[in-house]
Amino acid sequence: MKKIITVGREFGSGGREIAKLVAEKLGIAYYDKELITLAAKEGGYDPEIFEKVDERATNSFLYSLSMGNFVVDGNANITRELPLADKLHLAQTETIRKLAQRESCVIVGRCANYLLREERGCVRVFLYGEKEQKIKRVQERYGLSREKAESLIKKTDKTRANYYSYYTGENWADMRNFDLALNSSTLPFDAVAETIVDFVKRKERAAR
C-alpha cells in the first residue's frame, strides 16, 4: 500500500530533520524545497522565478499576495493577473496531488495535510516543540542571538499560519487537522521519527 506522510511543523521544532528520517526509515521519497522546483518544471514556469516568489512568501507572505500585475489587452481592458504567490500555490497543489498519486512519500509543509486529507493511507503529522529548545536550535543553526532567534521563530510561524489559513480557511496548528501531533522536545529526533513510522505501519495494518 502507498504511504503518504504530510508533515506540518513549527519553525525550530526539527520538522525537516525528522521528516527526512521518516523518509529514510520507510525508504520513500522526501519533498520540501525540491517540491518547488518540481512544481515549476511541471507547470512550465521559469524555476528561478519560483525560487524568488517562494523566498518572498517566506519572508512576507502578505506582501507577495499583493504582487499581482495589471495586464492591458488589445482593447485597453485592464485585468489583474493572478498574483505570483497564488500561481505558485496552484502549481504546488497540483504537484503534491500528482506526487501522492504516483509514489509513497513524505511531504513537508505546503498545506499538504489539507490537500491530501481525503487520500486513503495518508498520515498527517504536526511537529511542535518547547519554546526554549526551539530558540536554542535556531540560534545554533543560524548563529543568531537569542533575541533574533526568538523573533525569527515568531515571524516564520506567523507567516506559515497566514499562508495556511489563506489557502485552506483553517487554523494552521489545530491538531484536529492532523492524525498525530508530536512534541519533538520530548524525545530524540530519531525516536520521534520511529514513533511516526510505527504509526504509519499500524495504520496500514488496520486498513488491511
Place this chain on the structure above:
Amino acid sequence: MKKIITVGREFGSGGREIAKLVAEKLGIAYYDKELITLAAKEGGYDPEIFEKVDERATNSFLYSLSMGNFVVDGNANITRELPLADKLHLAQTETIRKLAQRESCVIVGRCANYLLREERGCVRVFLYGEKEQKIKRVQERYGLSREKAESLIKKTDKTRANYYSYYTGENWADMRNFDLALNSSTLPFDAVAETIVDFVKRKERAAR
C-alpha cells in the same frame, strides 16, 4: 523508572477505553472517576457529596462554581465558603500529586497534564477524533438520537474546556500542553494504546 501518563480527551473519542488499555499494557494503575472517591477519602470529606458535586460539575461547571455558601461566624461576620467545585478541585489536585509521587499510573482528565507538567517521566497525551465517529460512538453508548449525541458532545467538551481554562489559565485542547496528541479515529483503539505505550517506553529509554 516511574511511568505517569495523563490523558486528556474529547468526549466520544474513546479516551477512557484507550487509557484503560494503556494501563493494562503497562501493568500500572488507572484513575478517573475512582480518583474522586480517593480524593474524598484522603481529604476527609463525605464521598457522597463529592460524587454529587462532580456530577453537577460535569453537567454545568459554571453553575457549580456559584455554589459557595455564606458562613456567619460568632461575631456576625459574613464570609463566603470556598465553592464546592473548588474544594473538590483542590482535593483532586492534591490526590493527583500524591498518586504521581507514589506509583506509576494513567490519569484521565482533571487537568492532570497541567498539574504534572514538571514531573520527570510524565507523558501528557490528548485524544481527539473525527466528528462523525464521535457522534456514532456516543449514540451507540448512550442510545441517543444523532441530534442529542451531537449536542451532548458539544456541551461536555465545552464544560471540560471551561473547567480546564478556569483552573489552569490555558486552552484545554492546545496541543502545546501535551507531548503527544492522537486522532483516535485513525487507528483501532488497541493500536492507539500501543502507540502511546511505545512513546512512553521511548521516552524512558531516552532518559537513561
